[in-house]
Amino acid sequence: MEPIEKLAGSGCDVLIPLSDRKPLQEIERSIIKTYRKNLWAKFNKAVRDFKLVEEGDKIAVAISGGKDSLLMAKLFQEMQKHGVSNFELEFIAMDPGFHETNRDLLLSNCEYLNIPVKLFESKIFDIVDHIAADYPCYMCARMRRGALYSKAQELGCNKLALGHHLDDFIETTLLNMFYTGSFKTMLPKLTSKNFDNMELIRPMCYINENDIIKFASNNGIACMNCGCVVAAKKTSSKRREMKELVKELKKINPEVDQSIFNAARNVNIDCILGWQINGQKYSFLDEEVKIRQNSTS
DSSP, rough: OHHHHHHHOOOOOOOOOSSSSOOOHHHHHHHHTIIIIIIIIIHHHHHHHHHOOOOTEHHHHOOOOHHHHHHHHHHHHHHHHTTSSEEEEEEEEESSSOOOOHHHHHHHHHHHTOEEEEEEEHHHHHHHHHHOSSSSHHHHHHHHHHHHHHHHHTTTTTTTEEEOOOHHHHHHHHHHHIIIHHHHHHHHSEOOOSTTEEEEEOTTTTTTTTHHHHHHHTTTEEEEEEEEEEIIIIHHHHHHHHHHHHHHHHHOOOOOHHHHHHTOOOGGGGGSSSSEEETTEEEOOOOOHHHHHHHHH
């Protein structure tokens, strides 16, 4: 297997826009006009439903250079502009060892879109290649998350925002079901176990990936597709399978993605064989014993 730094140095695919890059004001206006229903409204609904943004928050918005995080940054700016809540923003981007063209593309897009990003280096690609060369992606993801948390905390933030969208939630749910035999998904909000007073939030959880692609393509924004060839060609193969599966299922039920998402918040414990809470396993048989004991007492 080639070293990660060599793979990272070969660059990655770029999302090809359908037009020349439009003026910034037009791009920003499209968020609340053209894409109001599918982007702006869904972003705000997720923020309200899961209480993702509160008064006095200081949120670190993680920018990867891809379409999802760039849109998330603009959505947060629009939210702040419209006075939805009193909060502060920091825009952070980590360079884990990007090819120079990827780094330049990230900085160019942030500059054009008026996103005041703070870029910091981590050399994670190099580090992971030495400690987990055979299967680097899990370790890389953990280290990248930790580096983002650390930077956010250094900047005085209490929340870290990541750009996972609805498709990510659905694919994660299916991957767990089909390959780990468990029913679990991403969470819109969770408290960090390793960083004090830090929460991770995912405000794009209601937004479909296709709508993000339309926004970027129609506004002429060329985005990085993936900063690591290992992840692009190896790790996401199973995720691509899930993407194709959902695509086929939508031919039968156009709302199947939403149904899968809703299933994760409509779990009926009375009809589940087993579950876990804080690592402790429980069985429906435990409940049956309790019912019988109560009926005879």
